[in-house]
Amino acid sequence: MKMAIVQMDIAFGEPEKNFLQVDSFISQAAKQDADVIVFPEMWNTGYALKDLEKLADKNGEQTKNMLSRLAKQHAIHVVGGSVATKKAQGFFNTMYVANRNGDIVAEYDKAHLFPLMDEPVYMQAGQAKNIFKLDHVECGGVICFDLRFPEWIRAHVLDGAKIMFIPAEWPKQRMDHWEILLQARAIENQCFVVAANRVGSDPDNEYNGHSMIISPWGEVYLSSEEGEGIFYADIPLDEVDRVRNTIPIFHARRPELY
Numbered sequence: 001m002k003m004a005i006v007q008m009d010i011a012f013g014e015p016e017k018n019f020l021q022v023d024s025f026i027s028q029a030a031k032q033d034a035d036v037i038v039f040p041e042m043w044n045t046g047y048a049l050k051d052l053e054k055l056a057d058k059n060g061e062q063t064k065n066m067l068s069r070l071a072k073q074h075a076i077h078v079v080g081g082s083v084a085t086k087k088a089q090g091f092f093n094t095m096y097v098a099n100r101n102g103d104i105v106a107e108y109d110k111a112h113l114f115p116l117m118d119e120p121v122y123m124q125a126g127q128a129k130n131i132f133k134l135d136h137v138e139c140g141g142v143i144c145f146d147l148r149f150p151e152w153i154r155a156h157v158l159d160g161a162k163i164m165f166i167p168a169e170w171p172k173q174r175m176d177h178w179e180i181l182l183q184a185r186a187i188e189n190q191c192f193v194v195a196a197n198r199v200g201s202d203p204d205n206e207y208n209g210h211s212m213i214i215s216p217w218g219e220v221y222l223s224s225e226e227g228e229g230i231f232y233a234d235i236p237l238d239e240v241d242r243v244r245n246t247i248p249i250f251h252a253r254r255p256e257l258y
């Protein structure tokens with residue numbers, strides 16, 4: 001599977017500019033024959049949380065329509081990072097995934113809201129996991145701060161995920177945590193971890209990318225530079241079974257003890 005990770009700058013509080021950028025990135029990745037394209041977190045608005053009433057995508061309609069249309073047009077799976085949405089219960093940080101037929105195969109609301117960026121003040125937390133299939137491969141998706149909760153990612157892997165997608169707006173000052181946690185989640189769950197982080201800055205933080213793809217053995221298949229762009233890597237999916245057969249942790253675990 002050829003992955004394309006988009007490490008984009010996000011125009012703060014300017015969804016229309018960001019929609020145009022996303023459109024252009026999808027066309028570029030399709031020209032490189034990518035199977036899957038992955039975007040960062042909250043790419044429609046950035047963390048312009050005070051303006052969500054004006055900016056959030058109502059029921060994600062604009063996002064779903066665009067991702068679905070472009071996924072079908074270019075025959076590419078789109079893991080749509082996440083966008084700020086407005087739903088009946090309030091504002092959410094929502095991931096949509098469109099498969100290459102244009103079907104929306106996942107809608108996930110971020111479960112763990114990040115206090116340091118005021119998410120719990122403005123947004124509602126999701127209540128459900130996020131498992132979906134791309135080309136018959138079981139995948140899972142969580143968002144940024146969710147990465148710090150190993151039990152949440154383990155729950156997705158126990159439900160069958162072989163690839164975990166993790167879009168983020170993870171600030172520069174905690175890059176060491178980002179890299180170590182991504183690698184740990186891949187090794188402990190013996191799955192691929194595909195993580196897209198943004199670049200640029202907003203009024204409160206600077207972001208320097210370092211998007212990554214880690215194999216089930218912990219090998220770094222991709223560790224991107226700091227600039228804006230699309231970064232590509234092929235992932236051999238049979239690595240998941242090979243590693244799980246080499247060290248059979250899912251047979252050896254003792255859930256009755258914990």
Ligand SMILES: NC(=O)CCC(=O)C(=O)O
Pocket residue numbers: 041114117143144145146148168169170171174177
């Ligand atoms: N947008 C986020 O959830 C950021 C999470 C983060 O920076 C962290 O350290 O955790």
